[in-house]
Amino acid sequence: MNTATTNRVFRLAARPVGMPKRSDWDFRTEPVAEPGDGQVLVETQYLSLDPAMRGWMNEGRSYVPPVGIGEVMRAFGAGRVVTSRHPDFEPGDYATGALGMQEYAVLDGKALTKVDTNAAPLTTWCSALGMTGLTAYFGLLDVGKPEPGQTVVVSGAAGAVGMVVGQIAKVKGCRAVGIAGGTEKRRYVTGELGFDAAIDYKTENVTKALREHCPRGIDVYFDNVGGEILDAALVNLARRARVVICGAISQYNSTAGVQGPKNYMMLLVTRSRMEGFVILDYAARYAEAAREMAGWMKDGKLVSRCDVVSGLETFPETLLRLFSGENLGKLILQVRGDG
Amino acid sequence: MNTATTNRVFRLAARPVGMPKRSDWDFRTEPVAEPGDGQVLVETQYLSLDPAMRGWMNEGRSYVPPVGIGEVMRAFGAGRVVTSRHPDFEPGDYATGALGMQEYAVLDGKALTKVDTNAAPLTTWCSALGMTGLTAYFGLLDVGKPEPGQTVVVSGAAGAVGMVVGQIAKVKGCRAVGIAGGTEKRRYVTGELGFDAAIDYKTENVTKALREHCPRGIDVYFDNVGGEILDAALVNLARRARVVICGAISQYNSTAGVQGPKNYMMLLVTRSRMEGFVILDYAARYAEAAREMAGWMKDGKLVSRCDVVSGLETFPETLLRLFSGENLGKLILQVRGDG
Numbered sequence: 001m002n003t004a005t006t007n008r009v010f011r012l013a014a015r016p017v018g019m020p021k022r023s024d025w026d027f028r029t030e031p032v033a034e035p036g037d038g039q040v041l042v043e044t045q046y047l048s049l050d051p052a053m054r055g056w057m058n059e060g061r062s063y064v065p066p067v068g069i070g071e072v073m074r075a076f077g078a079g080r081v082v083t084s085r086h087p088d089f090e091p092g093d094y095a096t097g098a099l100g101m102q103e104y105a106v107l108d109g110k111a112l113t114k115v116d117t118n119a120a121p122l123t124t125w126c127s128a129l130g131m132t133g134l135t136a137y138f139g140l141l142d143v144g145k146p147e148p149g150q151t152v153v154v155s156g157a158a159g160a161v162g163m164v165v166g167q168i169a170k171v172k173g174c175r176a177v178g179i180a181g182g183t184e185k186r187r188y189v190t191g192e193l194g195f196d197a198a199i200d201y202k203t204e205n206v207t208k209a210l211r212e213h214c215p216r217g218i219d220v221y222f223d224n225v226g227g228e229i230l231d232a233a234l235v236n237l238a239r240r241a242r243v244v245i246c247g248a249i250s251q252y253n254s255t256a257g258v259q260g261p262k263n264y265m266m267l268l269v270t271r272s273r274m275e276g277f278v279i280l281d282y283a284a285r286y287a288e289a290a291r292e293m294a295g296w297m298k299d300g301k302l303v304s305r306c307d308v309v310s311g312l313e314t315f316p317e318t319l320l321r322l323f324s325g326e327n328l329g330k331l332i333l334q335v336r337g338d339g
Numbered sequence: 340m341n342t343a344t345t346n347r348v349f350r351l352a353a354r355p356v357g358m359p360k361r362s363d364w365d366f367r368t369e370p371v372a373e374p375g376d377g378q379v380l381v382e383t384q385y386l387s388l389d390p391a392m393r394g395w396m397n398e399g400r401s402y403v404p405p406v407g408i409g410e411v412m413r414a415f416g417a418g419r420v421v422t423s424r425h426p427d428f429e430p431g432d433y434a435t436g437a438l439g440m441q442e443y444a445v446l447d448g449k450a451l452t453k454v455d456t457n458a459a460p461l462t463t464w465c466s467a468l469g470m471t472g473l474t475a476y477f478g479l480l481d482v483g484k485p486e487p488g489q490t491v492v493v494s495g496a497a498g499a500v501g502m503v504v505g506q507i508a509k510v511k512g513c514r515a516v517g518i519a520g521g522t523e524k525r526r527y528v529t530g531e532l533g534f535d536a537a538i539d540y541k542t543e544n545v546t547k548a549l550r551e552h553c554p555r556g557i558d559v560y561f562d563n564v565g566g567e568i569l570d571a572a573l574v575n576l577a578r579r580a581r582v583v584i585c586g587a588i589s590q591y592n593s594t595a596g597v598q599g600p601k602n603y604m605m606l607l608v609t610r611s612r613m614e615g616f617v618i619l620d621y622a623a624r625y626a627e628a629a630r631e632m633a634g635w636m637k638d639g640k641l642v643s644r645c646d647v648v649s650g651l652e653t654f655p656e657t658l659l660r661l662f663s664g665e666n667l668g669k670l671i672l673q674v675r676g677d678g
Contacts, residue, residue: 063608226604235400259599261603274603276609276611278607
């Protein structure tokens, strides 16, 4: 039985200009809500911190509505069911969903997915088997469509999505090349993750390094960063390449406007395509994908590292680790200690 | 029998910076070459002037090798066979091919296509039934894949490719919206060409006008221009739209570098793709496409206007009409009067 009556929650206070700062949030203590019919009360264990959050804070047309001023900050996470008024859930079950940046969430049962903590720890359900792993899976396989023997390049290769993209590319018989910043990430990518090569964009000329590591050109470029790295990939495309647009972390906090890919005419030269996707469109296939990825994990073909930071209250500062390039692996906020 | 022994020819003298100027060419008089075995001597009647020519003058990786300094300027055109040492051609036949910017061309017979001047005049074989018409046909149908009832938007709508794109869109049961510069072109697009709407980018806010004319969004955007118009189209895409990259005339003479599409993340928001193509890849299907388009012409569903300028010697200045936005319809240089 849960006896907590208070819920600490981050509500959006202002739309950030450039990097989000603490004053863009309203960190409050509120009463825990009561679940209505068909709803479930979940105690948050872990929350996923993702670059996409920065986009959700902006006004304007996007793939989901922006978080409104005064609303709980949107966040995916995993938690433990406290009270259930939905037939599929019982107290003590573990589940994932859009819990929000708070300690207790009340959601419709149909917006939650029950997870098996014997199959994988809760942090993995927030990472390789969660939204970021699924993003890698569907973006690479459904949009990128790599074929055995082809070359797959991914930016943000030591990040939550990128690390999974390269490993799935290897599972599918491709050559995997990662782009990441710094010696430690570079080593992680070719070592622990088993990519064929890695490029450190902080010290190397990316255009030249891609030419060296992809002598037959890039067949699938999975982009998480945008900006100059996207341009470097475009000039190295093979014929009929696929550029998967997943994110543009280099541009999210820009106050000077987005830098468009000036080499986009290489799409014509190489007869290639650049395509965007939104993971939410694949909801009907999440379970199937997670099952396949759990199998690869069991076989040691898919590993994932989590960068877990404790304390809901650290959210505003911890989020910035994504944009400074500090974190390695999946960035997760630990809200409770017993997950 | 041809008795001419001299050939006037434009050879590339220098790589232009910005707009090409007369001194970038070497306009010479040379002896007419003799066809070898399997070759044909063709007397040029008409030459097609195209924005792509500007790209062929630059060094660097592209879909065809650049024209070398000292080489005859590459140009597609139509002419009359003078002498043939290839079994498929006889003197007096008319044919199209990459004749080059000159009065007489010697080509391998297999690089020429015989055309029927009873089916359409020679200028039409350089326009709607030539490379620009075929570019519209394959770019729209094979890359853009419009479905009946969808909205097709094309930039450069009063130009050689654009005018055909919109008319084929209508044949296929789509709504066709054109973007062009100036009142005369705007009228031409909705009048003679039968598009549903036209936007004058010189006097209208293109983003706003597209929103008005495409209330359900753009399903296929066929881009000939790049720059700000491409950005305006990107923010107006429907879900799962196709952006066909055919050209970027606004950028070809830029000395400040190419302006990349800063709104490219709309590809993610709308789950759309941007794809380039090169007409040369469709060579095996040219005849089939020309046959279908000739049928539409006969039925009055496909019209085409040519802007014919006389005199090979005017080439350097006539070419600039494409970039100043002066010409309407297909720009053609008339080299001989009897085509």
